[in-house]
Structure formats: C-alpha cells, structure tokens
Amino acid sequence: MTNANSREHRGSRFTALLLCLVPIAFVPFLLMNEQARDFLSFRDGFLRASVLGTMLLALNCGLLGPLLVARRMAMLSDTLAHAVLPGIAAGFLWSLTRDAVAMLTGAVLTGVLSSLIVSLVGRSTRLKPDAALSVVLTVFFAAGIALIKLISNAYPEANKAGLDRFLYGQAAAVSDADVVMLAAAAGITIITLLIGYRGFLVMAFDEAFGRAMGLPVRALHYLQMLLTTLAIVVSMEAVGVILVAGLLIIPASTAWLLSTRLHRVLWISALVGMAAAPMGAFLSYTGENRPTGPTLVLCSGLMFAAALLFSPRNGLARKWWAWLQHGRRIRREDTLKAIYRHLETVDFRPLELHTGEASTTEGELRALVRHGLGEWRSAAFVLSPAGFREASRMVRNHRLWELYLTQHAGFAYDHVHDSAERMEHLLAEENISAMMRVLGGPKTDPHGKRIPSLEDTVESLRNQPANS
Amino acid sequence: MTNRAPLIPPFSWHQAIVEPWTDHQPGTLWMVLTAILLAVPCALLGNYLILRRMALVGDAISHSVLPGLVLAYLLFRDLGTGYMLGGAIAAGLLTTLLIDFLTAKTKLKSDAATGIAYTTLFALGMYLVNRYTSRVHLDAECVLFGELEYIPLSEPSALRVGEWGFIPMAVLISLGAALAVGVLLKVFAKELKVTSFDPGFARSAGVRVGFIHYGLMALLSLIVVTSLERVGILVVALLVLPGSTAQFFTRRLARLHLLSVIFAVTGVLGGFHLGSWLLVPTAASIALWGGLQFGAAWMGTLALQSWRRAQMRPAR
Numbered sequence: 001m002t003n004a005n006s007r008e009h010r011g012s013r014f015t016a017l018l019l020c021l022v023p024i025a026f027v028p029f030l031l032m033n034e035q036a037r038d039f040l041s042f043r044d045g046f047l048r049a050s051v052l053g054t055m056l057l058a059l060n061c062g063l064l065g066p067l068l069v070a071r072r073m074a075m076l077s078d079t080l081a082h083a084v085l086p087g088i089a090a091g092f093l094w095s096l097t098r099d100a101v102a103m104l105t106g107a108v109l110t111g112v113l114s115s116l117i118v119s120l121v122g123r124s125t126r127l128k129p130d131a132a133l134s135v136v137l138t139v140f141f142a143a144g145i146a147l148i149k150l151i152s153n154a155y156p157e158a159n160k161a162g163l164d165r166f167l168y169g170q171a172a173a174v175s176d177a178d179v180v181m182l183a184a185a186a187g188i189t190i191i192t193l194l195i196g197y198r199g200f201l202v203m204a205f206d207e208a209f210g211r212a213m214g215l216p217v218r219a220l221h222y223l224q225m226l227l228t229t230l231a232i233v234v235s236m237e238a239v240g241v242i243l244v245a246g247l248l249i250i251p252a253s254t255a256w257l258l259s260t261r262l263h264r265v266l267w268i269s270a271l272v273g274m275a276a277a278p279m280g281a282f283l284s285y286t287g288e289n290r291p292t293g294p295t296l297v298l299c300s301g302l303m304f305a306a307a308l309l310f311s312p313r314n315g316l317a318r319k320w321w322a323w324l325q326h327g328r329r330i331r332r333e334d335t336l337k338a339i340y341r342h343l344e345t346v347d348f349r350p351l352e353l354h355t356g357e358a359s360t361t362e363g364e365l366r367a368l369v370r371h372g373l374g375e376w377r378s379a380a381f382v383l384s385p386a387g388f389r390e391a392s393r394m395v396r397n398h399r400l401w402e403l404y405l406t407q408h409a410g411f412a413y414d415h416v417h418d419s420a421e422r423m424e425h426l427l428a429e430e431n432i433s434a435m436m437r438v439l440g441g442p443k444t445d446p447h448g449k450r451i452p453s454l455e456d457t458v459e460s461l462r463n464q465p466a467n468s
Numbered sequence: 469m470t471n472r473a474p475l476i477p478p479f480s481w482h483q484a485i486v487e488p489w490t491d492h493q494p495g496t497l498w499m500v501l502t503a504i505l506l507a508v509p510c511a512l513l514g515n516y517l518i519l520r521r522m523a524l525v526g527d528a529i530s531h532s533v534l535p536g537l538v539l540a541y542l543l544f545r546d547l548g549t550g551y552m553l554g555g556a557i558a559a560g561l562l563t564t565l566l567i568d569f570l571t572a573k574t575k576l577k578s579d580a581a582t583g584i585a586y587t588t589l590f591a592l593g594m595y596l597v598n599r600y601t602s603r604v605h606l607d608a609e610c611v612l613f614g615e616l617e618y619i620p621l622s623e624p625s626a627l628r629v630g631e632w633g634f635i636p637m638a639v640l641i642s643l644g645a646a647l648a649v650g651v652l653l654k655v656f657a658k659e660l661k662v663t664s665f666d667p668g669f670a671r672s673a674g675v676r677v678g679f680i681h682y683g684l685m686a687l688l689s690l691i692v693v694t695s696l697e698r699v700g701i702l703v704v705a706l707l708v709l710p711g712s713t714a715q716f717f718t719r720r721l722a723r724l725h726l727l728s729v730i731f732a733v734t735g736v737l738g739g740f741h742l743g744s745w746l747l748v749p750t751a752a753s754i755a756l757w758g759g760l761q762f763g764a765a766w767m768g769t770l771a772l773q774s775w776r777r778a779q780m781r782p783a784r
Contacts, residue, residue: 074580075524093475124770127518127712130579134523135712135762138705142755145702146748153747154475242531243594246587253580291598297591304584308574316573 045176047285050238053174054277054296056182057235058247060189062273064228065252066265070204075130076115077248079137080225081232081241083114085144093151100181104233111229112222114140119221169240169293178237185234189227193266196220201262239293246297247273254304257311276300330425332371335364336391337398337424339383340452352380392452397424397432399445399452404435406446413446477747484745496740498636499616503736503754505642506695509649510706511732513688515724518711519664524579525564526707528586529685530692532563534593537693542600549641553693560689561682563589616698616750638698645694649687656680661721698751705755709762710735716765731761 068074084107091099091106114136121132174182193200199220202210211217228248235244255269280296309317342357353360365381368374373387383391401420405411411419436442445451488496517523536559540551563585570581653660662670663680671677695703714727738761739754746753 069576069580072577072579074577074583075527078524078527078583121766125766126715128521128523130521130523131518131708131712131715134527134704134708135759137527138702138708138755139759139762142702142705142752142759145752146746146756149748149752150475150746153477242590243587245583246591249580249583249587253576253584256576256580257574287599291594294591294594294598297587298595301584301588301591304588308570314574 047281049176049179050174050292051278051281053179053182053238054281054292055274056179056186057231057238058251058273058277058296058300059270060182060186060231061235061244061247062251062255062270063186063189063193063266064224064231065248065250065273066255066262066269067200067204067224068228068248069252069256070262070265071207072129074249074253075133075245076118076225077228077232077245078242079114079118079133079140080111080229081236081244082137082144083140084108084111084229084233084236084241085141086110086147087144089144089147089151093147096155107233107236108226108229110140111232112226115222115225115229169236169238169243174238178234182234182238185230189231192223192227196223197263200224204262239296243293243297247300250297250300250304251276254300254307257304257307258313272300272303276303328367331364332367332373333390333394333425335360335368336373336383336387337394340391340395344449352377352382354380394424396452397427399449400432400435400439400442401427402447403439403442403445403451407439416446477745479745484741488740488744498639499750500736500740502636502639502642502698503616503740503750504733505639505646506691506698506703507706507710507732507736507754508729509646509653509691510695510703511710511728512653512725513649513684513691514707514709514711515714515721515728516660516664516684517688517707518715519721523708524582525567525685526688526692527701527704528567528582529560529563529689530696530701530703532586532589532593533559533689533693533696535559535589535596536562536593538593538596538600542596553690556693557686557689559589560685560692564682564685642694642698645691649691652683652687656683660684699754700751702751702755705751705758706732706735709755709758713758713762713765716769731758735761 065074065077068077087106087108087110088103089106090110091103094106095102118129118132118136121127121135122129125132127135199210199215202213202215203217203220203224207217210220231248232241232244235247239247251269251273252265254272255265255267258268259265276296276299279299280292283299284290284292284295307315309315312318338360339353342353343351353365365374368381368383368387369376372384373390374381374383376382398420401423402413402416405416405419406413442451514523514526517526533556536555536557537552538555539559540555541547544551566585566589567578567581570576570584571578574581576584659670659675659680662673662675663677667677670680692703695706699706710728710731711724713731714724717727718724735758736754739757740750742748742757743750743753
C-alpha cells in the first residue's frame with residue numbers, strides 16, 4: 001500500500017468518526033433544554049427501549065446493507081420488505097392471534113421464497129433484474145393484501161394485524177421483549193458475518209471467482225437473503241416496511257462513499273446507522289408529531305449528504321473547490337498573458353502597468369498581487385519575477401502550440417489561435433521541451449511574434465529598474 | 469367459531485361473473501372503465517421502463533410523490549387536482565434528478581441511488597404529514613389499494629350518458645390522463661424507441677436524450693399520481709406486469725405494445741371478477757390476476773423450451 005493510499009484511508013476513517021460524533025456535538029447545546037435533559041437521562045423506560053431497539057436494528061441493517069449494495073441488489077431489500085406481507089398474514093391465520101413467532105416465521109418464509117423466485121425469473125427469462133424485482137414485489141404484496149382481506153372476511157371478530165403499524169412502524173411501541181429479539185437478530189448477523197466473512201467478501205465483489213474457488217455461492221446467497229429478511233421482519237414494527245429499506249441502503253451507501261474495503265465499510269455503515277438512531281429518537285422525542293421512523297431515515301439521509309459533500313476521497317465539495325480554483329488559475333494566467341502582450345508593445349520599457357491598460361481590471365490585478373505574481377509600486381502595477389516568469393511561460397506555450405499546429409498538423413496560421421487559448425494552460429514542461437526539439441528551437445511564431453524563452457526572462461529582469 | 473365462513477368463498481358463477489354486469493350497473497362499468505383507462509397507459513409507459521431497466525423507478529416514484537403532494541398542500545392550502553398534479557410531477561422529477569445525480573457523481577450504482585432517493589423522499593413526506601397536517605389523515609388502506617370500489621359513489625361530473633346517468637368525475641380524470649399519455653407517446657414514439665434501445669446512437673443522431681428521459685419521468689409521475697388515488701401503490705403492478713408478460717411472446721416494440729395493452733385489459737377484467745369472487749380489494753386482485761398471467765406465460769415458455777430441447781435431442 002502506498003503512502004498516499006494509507007493517508008486516504010486515515011482520512012476516510014477520520015470522516016466517519018466525525019460523522020458519528022455529530023450527534024454528540026449537540027449535547028452541550030441541548031443540556032439547556034428541559035426535554036433534552038429528560039431524553040439524555042434515559043429515565044423513561046419506554047424511551048430507553050425505543051432508543052436501544054432502533055440502535056440495534058440500525059446495527060443489524062447497517063451490517064447487512066453493504067453486502068446488498070456491493071452486489072447491486074439494494075432494491076432487493078424493497079422487494080423483500082413488501083414480500084413479507086403475505087407471510088405475516090399467513091402466520092396470523094395459523095394462530096389467529098398476533099402470535100409473534102408464527103407471524104415472524106411466515107414473514108421469513110415468504111421473504112426467502114420471494115428472493116428465490118426473483119433469482120429463478122432472472123435465470124430463466126429475458127427480464128432484467130429490475131423488472132423481475134418489481135414483478136415479484138407487486139404480486140407478493142397484492143397476495144398479502146388479498147389474504148388479509150380474506151382473513152378479515154372469514155373471521156370478522158379476529159384482531160386485525162394492524163396494517164398501519166406494518167406500513168409506517170411505531171418506534172415508541174418497542175417493548176423490552178422486542179429489544180431482546182432485536183439484539184438476538186443483530187447477534188445472529190454478527191456471528192454469521194464473523195464466521196463467513198471471507199465468503200461474503202468474495203461474494204460482494206466477484207461471485208464468479210467465488211464459484212471458481214469452490215465456495216458454496218448459492219448457499220451463501222440464500223444465507224444472506226435469510227439474514228436480510230430476518231432483519232427486515234424484526235425491524236418492521238419499529239420503522240415500517242418502506243423505511244426499513246432506507247436503513248439497509250442509506251448507511252451502507254454512505255460507507256461505500258467513504259471506503260472501498262469491505263471490513264471498513266461494515267464498520268462505518270454500522271456506526272452511521274447507530275449514530276442516526278439516537279439522533280432520530282432524540283428529535284422525535286423532543287418535538288411534537290415527529291414520527292421516529294421517518295426522522296431516523298431523514299437523519300441517515302443527512303449523514304449520507306454530509307459524506308457525499310465532504311468525503312476526503314471524492315467528496316463533491318472538494319471537487320467543486322478544485323474546479324473553482326482551476327477556473328481562477330486560468331483567469332489569472334490570461335491576465336498575465338494580456339499584461340505580457342501589453343509590455344511587448346512598449347518593448348518592455350517601462351516594465352510597469354496602470355489600471356485599465358492591457359484591458360485588465362483592478363480586481364484581476366489584485367488577484368495577481370494576492371498570489372505573489374505582482375505588486376503595486378505607488379500607482380503602477382509591476383510584475384514580480386515569479387509573475388513575469390509565469391506570463392512569459394503562458395505566451396511561450398501559446399505561440400509554440402500555434403507554431404506546432406501550423407508546421408506539423410497542417411493548420412492554417414489563422415486557425416490556430418482558439419486551440420492555443422485552451423492548450424496554453426494545459427501544456428506541461430516535458431511537452432514543451434519535446435515540441436522545442438521537434439521544431440528545432442524556433443524563435444518566432446507563425447504570426448512573426450517572438451516566442452519568449454528563459455533568456456528573455458533573465459534579460460528583461462536585468463532591464464528592470466532597481467527598486468528602492 | 470363453528471359456523472364461520474370458509475377462508476376462500478365457494479366460486480359462484482352468478483355472483484362472480486354475471487351479477488356485477490346485471491345487478492350492479494352502472495357501477496361496474498365505471499369501475500372497469502376507470503381501471504382500464506389507467507391500466508392501458510400504465511402498460512405502455514411500463515414497456516419503456518422495462519426496456520430502459522427502470523422498472524423500479526416506477527416503484528420509487530409511487531412512493532416519493534408523497535412529499536410533493538404534502539408540500540403542494542402546505543404551500544397552497546388546497547387539495548385541488550392541479551396543485552396535486554403539479555406537486556406530484558415535481559416530486560417525480562426530483563426523484564429522477566436525484567437518482568441521475570447520484571449515479572453520475574458518485575460510484576454508487578443506480579439501484580442504491582434509487583433506494584436512497586425514494587426512501588429519503590418518502591421519509592420526508594411522512595415527516596411532513598405527521599408534523600404539519602395531523603388533521604389530514606394519511607389512510608393506510610387508501611395508500612395500499614386505493615378506492616376503485618368507491619368510484620360509482622364519487623363526485624359525478626356534468627356529463628350524462630343516456631340511461632347510465634352522470635359519468636363519475638374519476639372516469640373523466642382517468643380518461644384525460646390516458647389521452648395525455650397516449651398522445652405524447654404517439655408524438656414522441658420515434659424518439660422514445662431510439663433512446664430506449666440505443667441512447668448512444670440517439671445522442672449522435674441529434675435526439676435530445678435528456679429531454680425525452682425527463683419527459684418520460686414527468687409522464688410517469690402524472691400517471692402514477694392519477695392511479696395512486698384509485699389503486700394505491702399497486703400501480704407498480706399496472707406498470708410492470710403487462711409488459712413483463714408480453715416480453716415472453718415478442719421482441720418487437722409494436723407487438724410488445726399491442727400485447728401489453730391486451731394483457732392490461734384482460735388483467736383488469738380477470739382481476740375484477742377474481743375480486744368479486746373472493747371479495748378482496750379490486751386493486752389487489754387485478755395485481756394478482758396479472759401475476760397469474762405472468763406465471764402462466766413464464767411456465768408455458770419454460771415448458772415449450774424443454775419440449776423443444778427434447779425434440780432436438782438426436783434419436784437413438
């Protein structure tokens with residue numbers, strides 16, 4: 001691993017840590033608020049259960065999400081989440097009570113069945129994965145709705161499974177028993193990942209290689225589906241089916257933005273999920289009418305946005321900044337070139353410039369001064385040695401490129417200016433020396449103007465009046 | 469619980485097939501007509517979605533129109549059709565823009581980008597609903613399977629057709645949406661075809677690929693929000709099932725369109741009667757019937773393939 005690489009890794013770990021510290025940074029501000037103090041004291045048993053529960057389910061989803069995202073199966077979580085509905089209804093039918101075990105078993109069974117059908121459709125038809133996923137999603141979901149209606153027609157007295165809660169979730173209703181269940185699910189996920197880490201690692205990046213290695217690829221795939229379905233099923237009551245998909249996808253994508261090593265991604269994703277959970281719980285506890293599930297997903301969405309903007313490796317803020325700087329550099333170089341041309345007309349005597357001359361603006365000249373490329377001497381502007389060197393470099397690049405195009409690329413001498421305007425900023429010194437060799441050390445460009453060289457620069461500087 | 473009804477009611481020809489068209493007129497006609505008017509444009513749009521590998525975007529948009537609807541309501545304090553349509557189309561376009569932005573600017577693939585966009589927007593919508601419009605109840609059943617059954621009871625329009633009485637407003641709205649989709653798809657048929665099959669060639673031939681892409685998404689949002697009220701999030705079934713089923717029979721776009729329209733109509737009719745037999749929400753039974761059609765076509769194709777393979781095996 002090269003030095004630059006490890007620095008980047010350190011950077012991404014640092015950002016991940018920062019992201020997770022964001023909620024903690026709020027603590028001092030919030031201690032002033034009575035409700036916030038209430039929240040942070042964790043005296044409320046229901047609150048404790050719901051915070052713990054959401055953190056555990058976020059941990060579970062955070063660990064499983066990266067594998068889905070790496071295998072381009074993120075939307076499978078959506079299909080699984082919808083496909084558990086008929087299983088829940090069937091489990092309800094089995095016992096005719098809201099018996100958690102029967103409903104969970106049914107849900108896991110139909111979830112895994114749906115993933116089975118998705119891969120069957122994918123293997124035996126022309127349909128692309130997205131179409132296969134939508135077909136299975138919609139048919140299973142419709143079957144679930146129909147089954148629920150059939151049950152309520154046949155057993156009007158039966159206690160309905162509570163569609164509202166299934167759809168939207170209710171984190172406040174997490175009981176201590178649910179916390180135990182969520183902890184067990186997270187534990188199963190962690191143990192499975194620890195045991196089968198290498199297998200999942202290979203699966204995440206190169207399934208064909210895994211098959212060639214003799215890994216039980218299909219078994220691992222269905223194991224992953226089973227774990228994901230389990231995670232969805234246990235999380236469903238707290239955050240609702242639609243938003244469970246968000247908890248699987250968003251922290252995982254955040255982590256993939258920050259790193260490309262699976263073990264780091266798993267850590268970061270779990271941390272992001274677990275940081276978003278108390279944030280969501282806190283916001284929904286302190287405000288009125290703020291549902292926990294959506295708040296939780298919005299918080300992880302915010303963390304995703306933060307990672308998107310400020311990721312050290314390829315954050316958008318850095319890219320935009322670089323783009324802005326590039327634009328500014330080009331503008332500075334164009335100003336320098338204009339000044340050089342002006343000085344050329346007066347034969348470099350005097351070597352100074354007044355605002356407005358060479359159609360430069362005061363702002364442009366100030367930018368040059370800021371970058372040490374020039375300075376003010378009373379009312380006149382003088383290029384610094386560095387500025388003069390840059391200016392003559394630009395003009396040299398421009399004229400050399402024009403000459404090269406006319407002599408070696410068959411361009412007419414009046415059709416080369418626009419290209420040179422762009423290339424002058426991009427040419428590197430080794431390109432220049434190569435062109436110099438090819439052109440045989442030319443002195444003038446196709447328009448008869450002198451191509452500045454290092455000797456010119458030295459000579460002009462010698463002519464410069466000694467300053468005080 | 470000795471005298472309970474069976475889970476699956478016994479099939480009665482009269483109750484499931486005949487009665488709806490005799491005793492429950494004109495309600496049945498309006499319901500079936502609305503469903504067909506929604507299913508046909510959905511199937512046509514769905515074909516393009518499947519070709520462009522964007523079938524899940526339909527699902528995503530059906531979720532993410534929610535914040536658009538809520539924001540339109542919060543801004544204008546009006547539940548009028550125009551505002552709702554505007555909000556939904558804006559939200560649909562925002563979803564697509566987000567997905568495109570994330571796939572272009574990061575190394576995330578389109579599935580992850582779709583998942584991020586729709587879950588975040590849906591969460592935003594639910595948050596806004598709970599926070600600011602606690603009195604406007606977000607009915608779970610309505611979101612799940614719409615209210616196709618209530619069309620005969622819905623607000624009547626001023627138009628009257630002989631003995632059938634006034635046409636319900638819902639029928640006219642669906643007709644308008646269907647006509648809009650039909651006309652636009654016809655006008656841009658060539659562009660849609662070339663951008664769906666070969667976007668690179670389309671760009672080099674001077675077709676405005678981005679315009680067609682976002683136009684299609686706006687149209688999708690329009691039809692999704694019109695259908696959402698009637699069939700709930702099962703609108704995805706109307707979008708993908710007919711086209712996916714038709715894929716088994718042909719690879720030509722024109723035949724694909726024809727077949728998917730046929731499957732859409734048979735899906736609505738079959739689903740309607742399935743619903744009157746089982747007494748389940750019509751939207752769900754339409755999706756189920758569509759799934760049965762898909763399953764039959766799939767199994768039939770598989771059987772045909774293995775039969776052909778058996779034929780080709782040299783005789784001993």
